[in-house]
Amino acid sequence: MFSRLSEKLEQTFKRLRGKGKLTETDVNEAMREIRVALLEADVNLGVVRDFIGQVKSRSIGAEVLESLTPGQQVVKIVHNQLISLLGGTQSKITVASQPPTVIMLVGLQGSGKTTTAAKLANWLRNSGRRPMLAACDIYRPAAVRQLQVLAEKLSMPVTVATEPGMKPPAIARLAVTEAAKKACDTVILDTAGRLHIDELLMQELAEIRRQAKPHEVLLVIDAMIGQDAVAVAESFNNQIGIDGVIVTKLDGDARGGAVLSVRAVTGRPVKMVGVGEKIEDFQPFFPDRMASRILGMGDVLSLIDRAEQVFDEKKAGELARKMRREQFTLDDFLDQLQQLKKLGPLESLIGMLPGMGKMKEQLKRARIDHSELKKIEAIIRSMTANERADSSIINGSRRRRIAAGSGTRVQDVNRLLRQFGEAKKMMKRLQNLPAGRGKGGFNLPFFGN
Template sequence: MAFEGLSERLQATMQKIRGKGKVSEQDVKDMMREVRLALLEADVNFKVVKSFVKTVSERAIGQDVMKSLTPGQQVIKVVKEELTTLMGGEQSKINLSAKPPTVIMMVGLQGAGKTTTTGKLANVLRKKYNKNPLLVAGDIYRPAAIKQLETLGKQLSFPVFSMGDKESPVTIAKEAIAKAKEEHHDVVLLDTAGRLHVDEDLMNELKQMKEIAQPDEILLVVDAMTGQDAVNVAKSFDDLLGLTGVVLTKLDGDTRGGAALSIRSVTEKPIKFVGMGEKMDALESFHPERMAQRILGMGDVMSLIEKAQDNVDQDRAKELEQKMRTMSFTFDDFLEQMGQVRNMGPLDELLKMIPGANKMKGLDNMQIDEKQLNHVEAIIKSMTNAEKENPEIMNASRRKRIAAGSGTSIQQVNRLIKQFDEMKKMMKQMTNMQGKKGKKRGGMNFPFMQ
């Protein structure tokens, strides 16, 4: 997962200094030596590392920190603030033209995920900005690139403008913008051609497209897993085109995160979006402060809330709460709720957004087994409607049938039924507390939490 290696090293380093009532210059030097190694191992640009370490060291041994009541906490605060600054400081939002259509050029090398990201960005613009995008198939060189964009357009219900692979991309861009104005599309997303490396022909063509399209945004799509190469590619494109922002793809698969920490500092261009999965809704706005908090194990409550708002039906959530209060919560309700949570993303990633979850006993090394989640789903779907409504009618023969129908064991079925009953009792107790402190109960241990 993103920043996993860096996060573990930095959190271990911060832990050594966190509770210290007194911090010496030597303590800071020792800590910064560890930080330097952690950043270099994460493939962060060495010049960026040098500058970061120098800035943090100077601030950490300053009077405000050394003479504070909690110097250890102050040093960590400095590290978080400088990490945030390193990644851009504040969120950089997408530029939307006051006079539609907004034209966005998607550029980058082959294999970075440019075409897929074009579809994902269109999805974000519709959901969060209430826009009506037109996708434009401007990559006439890569085999099946036009077909890929058309397939994405059909999947997401977006129109795709194409003139085949015989017309030049410059002509396609010009005609597409005219078509967008005619059909009242307020955003034009130009999917452009890539190459295996930066070359003169590619750049000349993109320059011509830029002159014709006059884009409001030129977003470079780069693969985060390429590390320092991503930074070099960004610099080359920016020198020749003048980028307005960067989209990092496959950040969820890069355990190092060096590109995300280097690219802003080296190019001075903001990271606007990050790809955090293969699903078409797995494109997130990039928030430097939230990412810094995640790296340091401080959680990311705001992103968690936004994910919940985007994926959970609020009216249905109120209904489920009422069912929990009255003990009428069924296996069907549980299955629905589990589906909504799974739509928010990988569960282990969601747990990391909860402040302090990495220090909670049992959660620090907990692995979420997606196969076990599938088993839970299969068990519930193998029940009859009557069994889902009234689990108490499930006798031995019924449980044997459910196990056979779901491809699981009787023990797994028994465990799920028992835990579901415990969960209902616990949720009723929690919802009836009305803010009062109740007796401490043992935590739930679902079969998909190993």
């Protein structure tokens, strides 16, 4: 997308080059491309208009045409403008001076409030707080049960209605009074999803707010939401008042332009984002990354982040030493495969790289074979410690035994050993490269055919 936008802009400006003076019509043409790109990313039409206005005045002022790559220049202006609109810097969750801190989650049905409640609780606990949950969604069937299951997994206290017919504001109040008793300093209120035009339910939220006096009311919004994001965010902000936003389902392929819309109409910052199905797939919001995503520029920073979380630095250092001493064994090979597996599906990683849109399509067709990884794992696990340490001792009869033990064929074992040999060779070559690049965790051996 980004490559398309910048290509289109380049074309537009190429025609203009040599024209001497940049007219308003010329700039308008470039702006039209930006408009389409933003609309395709689900940014609200009204927000797009304002945004284009700002970018336009900046573009006219800047020496766009003098530059060798005017298209890139404009993209840079758009990108910077997006970042500043998205909030510039990170925005933290408020902590009350007097515990407990009360955080209330609100949003439409299906935006992911219950899952987010658990993720937020887990994240807060990892940052040193003692959170608890409160199940104020008494409407959706099994919503309370869902929160209980999640709380149980986290071994975290959860307050539920103590008697049938207990209303959400009362449950919220109960949770807040129970916090001290449960030795908790943070209470997260999960509320029922509702339409922003449902007056009764919106009043109920206002009542919860009055009674539980939350320090943070966070609007949970699905990254896939379209043009309606503006109406939703405005309603919640006007009727309940929100302090911030949590964007969910960012692990999908939605560009998430609605995030910009919400920010633009409420002026409230996005504080956290949900980036996966696991409870730990939750992180602070980075405006610059979101800007890149909306423009389809890929999310290299998130990729690096993910890699850093997964790659064990100590192990990586050890590996580098081994590689230098040419002591790379099948055990290390297996280790690397497992780290690679932890990174998640390769397809989703590729998607984070800039300019990889096309490649993603090809990959989908080629579909990286995860069962192949499993097979390799089985083969290596069927080897003895000696065999793993020194693959040269693996003769014909050992190969047959390994194949039988791992449920594979001798050819599979042969192939793996050949690949391992190639990986070793490649590492030898890699060693000659300058050392100490980054964390050193990216030097994955080549495998596959």
